[in-house]
Amino acid sequence: MILLEKKERYRVAVAGATGAVGREMISILEERNFPVGELIPLASSRSRGKRLMFRGAEVEVRELAEDSFAGVDLALFSAGGSVSRQFAPAAVRSGCIVIDNSSAFRMEKDVPLVVPEVNPGALGERLGIIANPNCSTIQMVVVLKPIHDRYRIRRVVVSTYQAVSGSGQKAVDELVAQSAGLLNGEDAACKVYPHQIAFNCLPHIDEFLDSGYTREEMKMVHETRKILEDDAIQVSPTAVRVPVFNAHSESINVETEKPIGAEEVKRLLAGAPGVEVVDDPAKKEYPLATRAAGKDAVFVGRIRDDISATNAVNFWVVADNLRKGAALNAVQIAELLLARMDR
Numbered sequence: 001m002i003l004l005e006k007k008e009r010y011r012v013a014v015a016g017a018t019g020a021v022g023r024e025m026i027s028i029l030e031e032r033n034f035p036v037g038e039l040i041p042l043a044s045s046r047s048r049g050k051r052l053m054f055r056g057a058e059v060e061v062r063e064l065a066e067d068s069f070a071g072v073d074l075a076l077f078s079a080g081g082s083v084s085r086q087f088a089p090a091a092v093r094s095g096c097i098v099i100d101n102s103s104a105f106r107m108e109k110d111v112p113l114v115v116p117e118v119n120p121g122a123l124g125e126r127l128g129i130i131a132n133p134n135c136s137t138i139q140m141v142v143v144l145k146p147i148h149d150r151y152r153i154r155r156v157v158v159s160t161y162q163a164v165s166g167s168g169q170k171a172v173d174e175l176v177a178q179s180a181g182l183l184n185g186e187d188a189a190c191k192v193y194p195h196q197i198a199f200n201c202l203p204h205i206d207e208f209l210d211s212g213y214t215r216e217e218m219k220m221v222h223e224t225r226k227i228l229e230d231d232a233i234q235v236s237p238t239a240v241r242v243p244v245f246n247a248h249s250e251s252i253n254v255e256t257e258k259p260i261g262a263e264e265v266k267r268l269l270a271g272a273p274g275v276e277v278v279d280d281p282a283k284k285e286y287p288l289a290t291r292a293a294g295k296d297a298v299f300v301g302r303i304r305d306d307i308s309a310t311n312a313v314n315f316w317v318v319a320d321n322l323r324k325g326a327a328l329n330a331v332q333i334a335e336l337l338l339a340r341m342d343r
């Protein structure tokens, strides 16, 4: 367990720096002017010597190893669960604080699972590994939190429409190749997904469990309860991969203990941190993946009373899965660590 020491500038490592999330992390550190003294991009041996741009200069990618973290203050991990399991504890032993994007440590009791707009207090005082939640969970809880605080949520039914960038760069390439191939009369080659993703929807993300739910769906159940600190919230998700390049969409139905109404929810969410309400159906205004991509906010619209139940509302939530769903949330956690030292 470590305390971050106050400094002018920090040595920051990004493990998985050449990946879809890692690249986004590096550009967000630059964009938000995070006080990086030295950036250390780490990836597999395949990427050793590659060069990435940071603040107008080339930085060489190093191979991730147990000794990569000597003298490093902060490490942002996005190289998958097995890499995190292997290297994050070594980084902590070197005195480094780890913000981990994988699912490896999220449900461990002593690991804070943090969305800065929702549960900044979960960060605690003494730190080692801090987990970044699953992308679909992050954008959902940013919207659920103010509703839960005011009306107390009993049950959430959510269907996701998840972009292919959530499966990494290879999946983006597969959607491009299949779309072009099919339009030219060729067969679709499936490598990343078990079925054709172009012009299709796959109700299958991650492994199926005995319950019939997938691991991705169960992450939304367990992580929502941990972040909102309420094990009584019932969550029933269906996670679907759709042929969208970037930004996940979610159709959400929420049942609450106290009486709730759509107009009041609109006003509540309009003032909620990290949320932007886009809800003017008469003008065809509602959140869209194409508009959310590249943005920081979690967009919500189609807010309406549920005609089939009392104390229930429906809405549509969209956010950039590589930014708020991963890299931005991780950098915001790092910013929270720094802000706390100034208090």
Ligand SMILES: NC(=O)c1ccc[n+]([C@@H]2O[C@H](COP(=O)([O-])OP(=O)(O)OC[C@H]3O[C@@H](n4cnc5c(N)ncnc54)[C@H](OP(=O)(O)O)[C@@H]3O)[C@@H](O)[C@H]2O)c1
Residues within 6 Å of the ligand: 015, 016, 017, 018, 019, 020, 021, 022, 042, 043, 044, 045, 046, 047, 048, 064, 078, 079, 080, 081, 083, 101, 102, 103, 133, 134, 135, 165, 166, 167, 168, 169, 170, 321, 322, 325, 326
């Ligand atoms: N994409 C999303 O929306 C999203 C959202 C939330 C969380 N995440 C999580 O973030 C992680 C990365 O996702 P991604 O979409 O960025 O994947 P990606 O595009 O496939 O990138 C994977 C990165 O991990 C590195 N890597 C793989 N094996 C390694 C090893 N043995 N040692 C060192 N580095 C290794 C790769 O390096 P090379 O280039 O050298 O192979 C690359 O930099 C995953 O845990 C994922 O679940 C992703």
